[in-house]
Amino acid sequence: MSEILALSNVSVHFPVKGGLPFFRRGVIQAVSDVSLTVNQGETFGIVGESGCGKTTLANAMIGMVKPTAGQVFFKGVDLNGLATDEFKKMRRQMQMIFQDPYSSLNPRFNVYQIVSEPMFIRGEDSEEEMKARVVELLQLVGLSADDLYRHPSDFSGGQRQRLGIARAISLNPSFLVCDEPVSALDVSIHAQILNLLVELQEQLNLTYVFISHNLADVKKMCDRMAVMYLGKIMESGGSDKIFKKPLHPYTQALLAAVLDTSFDERREQIVLQGDIPSPINPPAGCRFWQRCPQAMQGCKTVPPDLVEVEEDHFVACHLVNGFPDVPLPEGFEDPVPKQDSQV
Amino acid sequence: MKQVLKLRNLKVVFPTSYGLIRAVESVDLDIGDRECVALVGESGCGKTVTSQAVMRLLETPPAVIRVDSIEFDGQEIKDCSSKEMQEIRGKDMAMIFQDAMTSLNPVMTVGNQIDEMYMRHQGDSKKEAREKTVRALELIGLPEPRARANSFPHQLSGGMRQRVLLAMAFACMPKLIIADEPTTALDVTIQAQVLKTLRGMQQGCGTSLLLVTHDLSVVASIADTVYVMYSGKIVEKAPVKELFTAPYHPYTVGLMAAVPRLDDEKRKFTQIPGTVPHPARKPSGCYFHPRCEYAREICRKEMPPLQSLGGTRKVRCHYPLTAGGESHE
Ligand SMILES: Nc1ncnc2c1ncn2[C@@H]1O[C@H](COP(=O)(O)OP(=O)(O)OP(=O)(O)O)[C@@H](O)[C@H]1O
Numbered sequence: 213m214s215e216i217l218a219l220s221n222v223s224v225h226f227p228v229k230g231g232l233p234f235f236r237r238g239v240i241q242a243v244s245d246v247s248l249t250v251n252q253g254e255t256f257g258i259v260g261e262s263g264c265g266k267t268t269l270a271n272a273m274i275g276m277v278k279p280t281a282g283q284v285f286f287k288g289v290d291l292n293g294l295a296t297d298e299f300k301k302m303r304r305q306m307q308m309i310f311q312d313p314y315s316s317l318n319p320r321f322n323v324y325q326i327v328s329e330p331m332f333i334r335g336e337d338s339e340e341e342m343k344a345r346v347v348e349l350l351q352l353v354g355l356s357a358d359d360l361y362r363h364p365s366d367f368s369g370g371q372r373q374r375l376g377i378a379r380a381i382s383l384n385p386s387f388l389v390c391d392e393p394v395s396a397l398d399v400s401i402h403a404q405i406l407n408l409l410v411e412l413q414e415q416l417n418l419t420y421v422f423i424s425h426n427l428a429d430v431k432k433m434c435d436r437m438a439v440m441y442l443g444k445i446m447e448s449g450g451s452d453k454i455f456k457k458p459l460h461p462y463t464q465a466l467l468a469a470v471l472d473t474s475f476d477e478r479r480e481q482i483v484l485q486g487d488i489p490s491p492i493n494p495p496a497g498c499r500f501w502q503r504c505p506q507a508m509q510g511c512k513t514v515p516p517d518l519v520e521v522e523e524d525h526f527v528a529c530h531l532v533n534g535f536p537d538v539p540l541p542e543g544f545e546d547p548v549p550k551q552d553s554q555v
Numbered sequence: 556m557k558q559v560l561k562l563r564n565l566k567v568v569f570p571t572s573y574g575l576i577r578a579v580e581s582v583d584l585d586i587g588d589r590e591c592v593a594l595v596g597e598s599g600c601g602k603t604v605t606s607q608a609v610m611r612l613l614e615t616p617p618a619v620i621r622v623d624s625i626e627f628d629g630q631e632i633k634d635c636s637s638k639e640m641q642e643i644r645g646k647d648m649a650m651i652f653q654d655a656m657t658s659l660n661p662v663m664t665v666g667n668q669i670d671e672m673y674m675r676h677q678g679d680s681k682k683e684a685r686e687k688t689v690r691a692l693e694l695i696g697l698p699e700p701r702a703r704a705n706s707f708p709h710q711l712s713g714g715m716r717q718r719v720l721l722a723m724a725f726a727c728m729p730k731l732i733i734a735d736e737p738t739t740a741l742d743v744t745i746q747a748q749v750l751k752t753l754r755g756m757q758q759g760c761g762t763s764l765l766l767v768t769h770d771l772s773v774v775a776s777i778a779d780t781v782y783v784m785y786s787g788k789i790v791e792k793a794p795v796k797e798l799f800t801a802p803y804h805p806y807t808v809g810l811m812a813a814v815p816r817l818d819d820e821k822r823k824f825t826q827i828p829g830t831v832p833h834p835a836r837k838p839s840g841c842y843f844h845p846r847c848e849y850a851r852e853i854c855r856k857e858m859p860p861l862q863s864l865g866g867t868r869k870v871r872c873h874y875p876l877t878a879g880g881e882s883h884e
Pocket residue numbers: 226227240241242260261262263264265266267268269311491
């Protein structure tokens with residue numbers, strides 16, 4: 213199993229612009245100190261709630277945003293150490309499918325123009341070659357040559373997402389980031405698009421990073437995964453291991469929040485209180501403590517490390533790993549009373 | 556059971572340049588007292604148009620509406636003037652839209668917006684209204700409700716805004732609330748919060764609820780009765796538990812299978828083959844037949860009637876399935 217992508221202590225911070233004069237200017241810590249590896253040919257899942265930094269992390273992976281700190285290695289090469297034209301070449305091997313099929317396609321372009329745009333920019337193919345390739349791609353994603361001159365507005369959401377996929381694989385990438393490819397679609401279309409992704413992966417030998425907030429999708433799609441909360445990884449590793457034995461209270465809550473249609477065994481619902489706090493001034497200790505049903509006093513101030521608890525299973529939680537060997541506040545293992553913890 | 560809503564033979568069409576769109580075709584809908592009724596189906600099947608027709612919110616034109624009866628709380632409202640309707644909508648019927656940000660006034664604090672509901676519809680003084688607002692915000696689980704009442708919508712998160720909308724909808728204790736995809740834009744954990752709040756408030760206030768959604772897992776967690784809609788027609792109606800344990804219509808089976816489950820070990824996702832027909836070019840016979848694995852000759856020719864099948868269940872299918880998934884002869 214060889215590694216295709218590695219992140220080493222990657223952070224991405226955005227400055228907060230403007231704001232009111234009496235507010236301290238801050239930074240949004242969209243991604244904080246993330247390290248992970250993605251292996252050749254696998255699907256790596258990233259899960260977490262809205263705003264936790266999934267898209268930002270994905271953009272950092274393919275060099276679309278520059279990390280504030282840390283490094284991104286693709287096939288062993290540090291992306292940010294590359295000269296512009298070398299980076300462009302490398303970038304062709306890494307493509308992205310976007311979250312919103314309604315706004316990610318240019319409405320004035322027809323299907324041919326949309327799908328051939330990456331080839332057009334590369335500028336190596338003749339018009340005939342491009343047309344033949346586009347027809348081939350359309351068939352691959354379940355559309356047809358008849359659709360060549362139609363516009364995005366003529367297509368349903370699921371069909372638009374197919375166009376986005378055709379475009380993303382047009383340059384034969386080896387690495388594809390799928391950013392919530394089905395979140396904006398109907399349940400019945402979910403399955404069609406996800407099955408298409410699985411088929412393409414087998415045919416074209418692709419490596420996927422699959423971003424989602426639905427754990428049921430991730431369970432089916434992914435070999436390995438990371439659970440993110442407020443810019444940090446809470447739990448990561450082999451998805452079999454995580455689904456069999458979720459250790460972080462946040463992972464457990466996400467699992468409990470997956471609704472299904474069974475009536476025989478109603479699962480116990482852990483409904484998380486409160487909402488995700490602002491990433492501008494994230495909590496000092498564990499970022500999840502305010503919503504954690506099992507938070508302890510020490511969790512407020514001592515940040516947990518991501519520790520390997522079994523082979524390829526990492527978790528960042530004091531409940532699992534115990535507190536580190538640092539000066540700890542009095543009563544650090546006392547539970548946090550309920551009214552303190554809501555955000 | 557007392558009926559809160561009795562809709563009979565609703566038809567809505569949109570004449571367009573590329574043909575007549577029959578968005579809703581002869582839909583009947585019954586909502587009982589304190590009942591939560593779900594209307595489910597894929598995008599474009601006519602859920603929103605149906606619910607807006609009930610509230611008389613559809614613009615005519617472009618819509619052309621024919622309906623035999625809209626009986627709301629014992630009163631025929633299909634011919635009410637727009638002024639009378641406005642009165643009813645504020646007081647006895649409320650609507651929760653998918654996008655909370657656009658349904659709230661951005662330049663008014665959420666507290667003042669809810670106060671206004673009480674002042675306008677229950678004749679409360681500002682002070683009485685605020686007390687009720689704080690209680691309502693507490694009920695929907697907003698921490699520090701008295702302070703939070705002074706927040707503007709943009710200062711709240713998506714889940715909080717959606718719950719503020721719930722508080723507003725329930726403020727006047729309406730008889731019926733129509734919620735169109737109330738949780739679709741929300742994260743899974745927040746969705747769980749909002750659904751729990753919605754169910755709790757509905758039971759606590761004795762309100763009836765019409766829930767519009769494409770997600771059967773949401774239906775399973777909250778509805779009492781389910782109507783499944785396909786391409787403008789009701790194809791199945793059943794009490795929620797019966798629907799999920801023994802669906803009759805092949806489309807319902809397909810929708811259920813499409814919800815990914817955590818306890819499923821297969822790597823493949825179950826899908827319904829094909830796509831929804833274009834609303835201006837619906838197929839002959841049963842609209843679902845091109846996607847149905849059980850379709851036979853008659854299904855291609857004749858639209859099946861919505862037949863009653865045991866107790867309160869209804870199904871529009873020539874060969875409804877039995878509990879084992881086998882086709883009835
Ligand atoms: N260009 C930017 N400038 C400033 N802040 C940004 C920028 N991009 C993202 N952010 C902020 O960084 C945080 C993480 O955003 P990101 O889009 O990565 O989240 P996400 O996990 O993809 O969420 P979603 O599920 O809603 O897509 C958010 O608080 C967001 O507001």
